[in-house]
Amino acid sequence: xxxxxxxxxxxxxxxxxxxxxxxxxxxxxxxxxxxxxxxxxxxxxxxxxxxxxxxxxxxxxxxxxxxxxxxxxxxxxxxxxxxxxxxxxxxxxxxxxxxxxxxxxxxxxxxxxxxxxxxxxxxxxxxxxxxxxxxxxxxxxxxxxxxxxxxxxxxxxxxxxxxxxxxxxxxxxxxxxxxxxxxxxxxxxxxxxxxxxxxxxxxxxxxxxxxxxxxxxxxxxxxxxxxxxxxxxxx
Amino acid sequence: xxxxxxxxxxxxxxxxxxxxxxxxxxxxxxxxxxxxxxxxxxxxxxxxxxxxxxxxxxxxxxxxxxxxxxxxxxxxxxxxxxxxxxxxxxxxxxxxxxxxxxxxxxxxxxxxxxxxxxxxxxxxxxxxxxxxxxxxxxxxxxxxxxxxxxxxxxxxxxxxxxxxxxxxxxxxxxxxxxxxxxxxxxxxxxxxxxxxxxxxxxxxxxxxxxxxxxxxxxxxxxxxxxxxxxxxxxxxxxxxxxxxxxxxxxxxxxxxxxxxxxxxxxxxxxxxxxxxxxxxxxxxxxxxxxxxxxxxxxxxxxxxxxxxxxxxxxxxxxxxxxxxxxxxxxxxxxxxxxxxxx
Numbered sequence: 001x002x003x004x005x006x007x008x009x010x011x012x013x014x015x016x017x018x019x020x021x022x023x024x025x026x027x028x029x030x031x032x033x034x035x036x037x038x039x040x041x042x043x044x045x046x047x048x049x050x051x052x053x054x055x056x057x058x059x060x061x062x063x064x065x066x067x068x069x070x071x072x073x074x075x076x077x078x079x080x081x082x083x084x085x086x087x088x089x090x091x092x093x094x095x096x097x098x099x100x101x102x103x104x105x106x107x108x109x110x111x112x113x114x115x116x117x118x119x120x121x122x123x124x125x126x127x128x129x130x131x132x133x134x135x136x137x138x139x140x141x142x143x144x145x146x147x148x149x150x151x152x153x154x155x156x157x158x159x160x161x162x163x164x165x166x167x168x169x170x171x172x173x174x175x176x177x178x179x180x181x182x183x184x185x186x187x188x189x190x191x192x193x194x195x196x197x198x199x200x201x202x203x204x205x206x207x208x209x210x211x212x213x214x215x216x217x218x219x220x221x222x223x224x225x226x227x228x229x230x231x232x233x234x235x
Numbered sequence: 236x237x238x239x240x241x242x243x244x245x246x247x248x249x250x251x252x253x254x255x256x257x258x259x260x261x262x263x264x265x266x267x268x269x270x271x272x273x274x275x276x277x278x279x280x281x282x283x284x285x286x287x288x289x290x291x292x293x294x295x296x297x298x299x300x301x302x303x304x305x306x307x308x309x310x311x312x313x314x315x316x317x318x319x320x321x322x323x324x325x326x327x328x329x330x331x332x333x334x335x336x337x338x339x340x341x342x343x344x345x346x347x348x349x350x351x352x353x354x355x356x357x358x359x360x361x362x363x364x365x366x367x368x369x370x371x372x373x374x375x376x377x378x379x380x381x382x383x384x385x386x387x388x389x390x391x392x393x394x395x396x397x398x399x400x401x402x403x404x405x406x407x408x409x410x411x412x413x414x415x416x417x418x419x420x421x422x423x424x425x426x427x428x429x430x431x432x433x434x435x436x437x438x439x440x441x442x443x444x445x446x447x448x449x450x451x452x453x454x455x456x457x458x459x460x461x462x463x464x465x466x467x468x469x470x471x472x473x474x475x476x477x478x479x480x481x482x483x484x485x486x487x488x489x490x491x492x493x494x495x496x497x498x499x500x501x502x503x504x505x506x507x508x509x510x511x512x513x514x515x516x517x518x519x520x521x522x523x524x525x526x527x528x529x530x531x532x533x534x535x536x537x538x539x540x541x542x543x544x545x546x547x548x549x550x551x552x553x554x555x556x557x558x559x560x561x562x563x564x565x566x567x568x569x570x571x572x573x574x575x576x577x
Contacts, residue, residue, distance in 0.1 A: 040431035055437035114523045154480070155472030163457070163480035167491070168498050170428070175502040179509055187513040196524045 012208040029065035103128035122220035147173040364450035405442035
């Protein structure tokens, strides 16, 4: 560990940082090019659409972004398979992003803390809100991605299913997109960047590095485990 | 009435250009009025002199029949810009003679029939198509049915090239011509992608007549070969299944197949429930954090007040015990507050 990195713990590998960055940028592009079409009769839609240079350009940007996003997702699926099959990492346990019993206990403890009925829970490596945000992407890609491809290639879709599924795809694509945008704006951004401890931005997902002092305060159980395993030095 | 917007230019550049054109027009108009040139321009468009009277906005029918418009005004500049500007008034208004105060006209003859025949004289192919349409069938049953001018308007018809219609034109045709009678169809269709894209200036998106035709106006049904052909104009790979896409569904999908309605309700419900839970969680978290922040601010203020009080106490002490009554009243209050904060 270099001198500059002392006092920091590397939480995210370069792969994770790049993966999140692609997901973030493509999501933002899709979120800025899609809604003006859905809400084309609203006052702001015309302006935003002319910013992109019209429906055709916005559609192109939307499709390119969607392609990269799904590509990012596929690479991640391969990565997951690699972790499980080749690296033989455990699907359960504190290092896994899969849900376990402690998430429910943390959730309850969090509410106790919200109402001054207890201490802030001693969180592990992945908190329940991080896990939810992570798995929400799987649901989102499955729903928005599938319906998006169906709408992208409507005649190919109708070779397989009835044209009425294009109506269905439109419903799913729009509703789930609004859900995703709303969730990112109101929940993910708050939990990850606007909380008092990290305000106004938590750079860990971009730099990968987290100050150990901050880690100790945020995720006490993980900190203790890391000290126990000798991965970081205790203060 | 058919309104063809002039602007094919989108965006700010188009606006600026429009502004320049308008400014030039206003200046020209002003110059014309000042030079008394109006009769001359009028003459060029209107050799018969009809606009001498009909070019006056206040020219009205003295005793209009019920349901009949009172105005007899024809906007000269609109007509001068129309595709028919080179035509004389009587080439359409056939049989009208200048016999002031009242035109002599065979009142037995229905003016609608005169109109259709006047259009036919130049537009035979369109006339033949119209004759086989459901619009014509409706008209021949009931004179309320649409004739040429019901969709195209009369004095303001602009030149439009088929296949090169602007998005504005397509939208305004749908809203003002087709939508005048088929309002329910327009209201449902405008929530579909085609019209949404059209309203944002994407001229390639289909409007009513791109699917339903101009003069033959087809009713289209899912699963019919005719409909497949119509879809294939833009979607070359379209098959029979493709035509089961529903273009005219209500926004709430109340009239849709129950499966679609269920999916709509499920995903709308999911959207609301998940967002409400998420935002509620964030809000509850936020209130805790705000209280923590306020607590910190309170402690900070307490420290500042404490510091001020200590300064006061010091000054009281150094001044001796002369003003003890006032001094005590001053520092009992902050000390209580301080305890609460600490």
